[in-house]
Amino acid sequence: MTTEALASLLPVAPRPAAEERLSSWLSRVAGIYGMSANALLAHFGLTEVSALTLEQGLSAGQGALIAARAGLSAQTIDGMTFAALAPHARCLIAPSARYFCPSCAKSPAIGRKAAALPWTFWCSVHGVRLWGRDKRPMQSFLPESVLERLDPPARRGAARLAAWAEDRDAIGETGAPTVSDLLRFLTASYRRPSPPSLAEQPLLSLEARRANHAFLTRPIARQALLVVAPEYDRFAPVLAKPVRPGLAALAGGSLLQNYALAVGVARLTENPVEHAAAALAAADAEGETSLRRVLGAWPWTTRRRIEAHLRCLTDSKSVAKTHRVGAHCGPVPQIMLESHKFRVFSSHKL
Secondary structure (H helix, E strand, O other), X not given: OOHHHHHHOOOOOOOOOOXXXXXXXXXXXXXXXXXXXXXXXXXXXOOOOOHHHHOOOOOHHHHHHHHHHHOOOHHHHHOOOOXXXXXXXXXXXXXXXXXXXXXXXXXXXXXXXXXXXOOOOEOOOOOOEOEOOOOOEHHHOOOHHHHHHHXXXXXXXXXXXXXXXXXXXXXXXXXXXXXXXHHHHHOOEEEEEEOOOOOOOOOOOHHHHHHOHHHHOOOEEEEOHHHHOHHHHHHOOHHHOOOOOOHHHHHHOOHHHXXXXXXXXXXXXXXXXXXXXXXXXXXXXHHHHHHHHHHOOOOHHHHHHHHHHHHHHHHHHXXXXXXXXXXHOOOOOHHHHHHOOOOEEOOEEO
16 A cells, blocks of 8 residues: 555544445444544545435445545445445435334444335344334234234245345246336225224224314225235224335335335235235225226236136125025025915905
């Protein structure tokens, strides 16, 4: 290393932590010298750029400059960025941690890369289940027995979302619906908005019901996610059920919402025909139009199979309804037939 390079080195520059993102590391370095991360970048000669912008992708010159001033390799600096994400997924990078890891809270200055992405539900370093930003664990929303059943599809859905974000989604390249297609379907309405049902309403006294009249009569969006992930429909707070449309659902969703979306992505990936047909079967006229509009982007062969399965579901419902009616309108008991036989009295049939 030359004398000039040695002179430009920072006196103190901590090593990056495991999975640490660039903006977090720059903030820690800048804090040592009592300045902001952007001021530190300006000191390096990188003006008019922010740490959040740089971590989405560095040019060769930018990475080499930071590495030279910190005494690190350019590969180490690049490893703290989100360069592996495709451009279509970089809008999903949160400026800070989306969720809360109880173990990482002991070193709150360190921000992990995975914590900025909406499909991370377990800490990449400690392996523990993440909590929401309000520091509420998932167990406060879903019972442990339900989580044990949903964790496997949530992991599979998160894996496909991660593959899609890095432009290596092999499933989407085989003619199956893409991740964007699945998210648009999950967030499409299958029924008209309606107020909370009695099952969704908390137990309230008459006075409380009057005081909360606006809440009890507020229409809530009914999206296909509720059909594909009925566990979410059952346990999620009623006002938290609606999610934003498409990719915005992931970008602005809560921990519980994104967990349900990952489950929905996994189920639609593994069995798109049955789940799409079930949503259509449960839809009203307005919702069916909404779902079919989204399904128009799906492969034609998949749509044909959905229609065939939907006919099966419709026929099954018709048969079941007929059996229910027959149960009430079945054969007339013999005693009633005997009591209604024609009888002759004085040559008059009565």
